[in-house]
Amino acid sequence: MASSGKSPEEEHPVKAFGWAARDASGVLSPFKFSRRATGKKDIRFNVLYTGICHSDLHHLKNDWGSSKYPLVPGHEIAGVVTEVGSEVKSFKVGDKIGVGCMIGSCRTCEDCADNLENYCSKKVLTYDGARYYDGTMTFGGYSDHMTVDEHFAIHWPENLPLDGGAPLLCAGITTYSPMKYFGLDKPGLHIGVVGLGGLGHVAVKFAKAFGAKVTVISSTPSKKEEALKNFMADSFLVSRDTEAMQAAAGTLHGILDTVSAVHPILPLLSLLKNHSKYIMLGAPEKPLELPVFPMLMGRKIVAGSSIGGIKETQEMLNFAAEHGITADVEVIPIDYVNTAIERLAKNDVRYRFVIDVGNTLKAA
Numbered sequence: 001m002a003s004s005g006k007s008p009e010e011e012h013p014v015k016a017f018g019w020a021a022r023d024a025s026g027v028l029s030p031f032k033f034s035r036r037a038t039g040k041k042d043i044r045f046n047v048l049y050t051g052i053c054h055s056d057l058h059h060l061k062n063d064w065g066s067s068k069y070p071l072v073p074g075h076e077i078a079g080v081v082t083e084v085g086s087e088v089k090s091f092k093v094g095d096k097i098g099v100g101c102m103i104g105s106c107r108t109c110e111d112c113a114d115n116l117e118n119y120c121s122k123k124v125l126t127y128d129g130a131r132y133y134d135g136t137m138t139f140g141g142y143s144d145h146m147t148v149d150e151h152f153a154i155h156w157p158e159n160l161p162l163d164g165g166a167p168l169l170c171a172g173i174t175t176y177s178p179m180k181y182f183g184l185d186k187p188g189l190h191i192g193v194v195g196l197g198g199l200g201h202v203a204v205k206f207a208k209a210f211g212a213k214v215t216v217i218s219s220t221p222s223k224k225e226e227a228l229k230n231f232m233a234d235s236f237l238v239s240r241d242t243e244a245m246q247a248a249a250g251t252l253h254g255i256l257d258t259v260s261a262v263h264p265i266l267p268l269l270s271l272l273k274n275h276s277k278y279i280m281l282g283a284p285e286k287p288l289e290l291p292v293f294p295m296l297m298g299r300k301i302v303a304g305s306s307i308g309g310i311k312e313t314q315e316m317l318n319f320a321a322e323h324g325i326t327a328d329v330e331v332i333p334i335d336y337v338n339t340a341i342e343r344l345a346k347n348d349v350r351y352r353f354v355i356d357v358g359n360t361l362k363a364a
């Protein structure tokens with residue numbers, strides 16, 4: 001229930017329709033709600049495609065303890081503008097638009113001033129337990145249309161497909177931003193990518209586009225062929241193959257770890273050259289064991305990173321369009337979404353589900 005005391009269907013003037021989970025079973029079903037009227041700085045757009053992020057799964061099932069229901073997931077959203085407010089400067093009706101993980105921030109703190117809204121302590125997430133400035137709950141992109149402040153909207157590059165491009169708004173920026181910030185975007189570096197899922201396969205594509213040599217590291221050999229042939233990785237390491245891991249010790253300038261399950265990082269840390277960086281991008285539910293000795297001896301850095309600011313998200317999407325980078329997607333109708341979530345939980349997807357919202361979500 002919104003703070004206004006009204007139901008989600010009544011609290012705003014514009015009717016909306018989506019699929020929501022009502023409790024921690026996470027099962028999604030049709031849901032009527034409402035969206036705010038288009039404000040002066042707002043853009044209204046029809047959702048065409050929404051990626052299913054691994055974090056949608058955690059939010060649906062309240063794995064992180066922060067979920068509020070009804071919950072409409074979706075923060076990898078591509079669509080087309082249908083209405084703009086009187087003060088909107090850079091979008092017009094008919095423009096293609098992207099919206100990622102955030103739709104608001106304080107706009108005044110140090111991070112916001114630095115275009116790092118993603119690190120603002122007052123940022124408003126696109127969905128899940130977040131409340132917008134008017135006190136109402138935010139609902140994500142598993143829905144027919146959305147209203148967003150212009151500042152949090154991304155211009156869609158003309159030659160970037162909407163379906164394969166949508167996942168870049170979370171998976172893309174999550175991998176691109178740390179490569180930029182930690183200096184892992186320089187040609188000739190040797191970069192390791194741990195885990196070849198939704199994040200990992202996009203990380204490989206960006207690293208290759210930056211001119212890196214890329215080694216994919218996985219717990220099983222099952223994705224070796226795809227890593228080398230489809231994504232043009234230069235080599236593939238199975239983390240359980242102690243001999244191969246030892247042979248590769250001290251060869252990497254940086255590692256992007258995209259695994260969100262608890263896993264040992266000591267063997268991975270030993271793959272780094274001295275003075276190199278290990279960047280965590282996945283979010284395991286429990287703490288990992290951090291082996292300090294190898295960090296000291298090699299002056300290695302273990303760090304984390306979370307999505308990216310709006311300016312950098314735009315830069316990332318433009319870069320992806322220039323280099324022909326999209327996520328490898330399986331496009332599904334909305335009524336397949338519960339099956340897709342079950343398959344995602346078993347890592348049974350190559351490599352991102354994207355919901356064809358525009359063609360398959362119809363108001364009941």
Ligand SMILES: [Zn+2]
Nearest residue numbers: 053055170171
């Ligand atoms: Zn995400």
Ligand SMILES: [Zn+2]
Nearest residue numbers: 106109112120
């Ligand atoms: Zn801020």
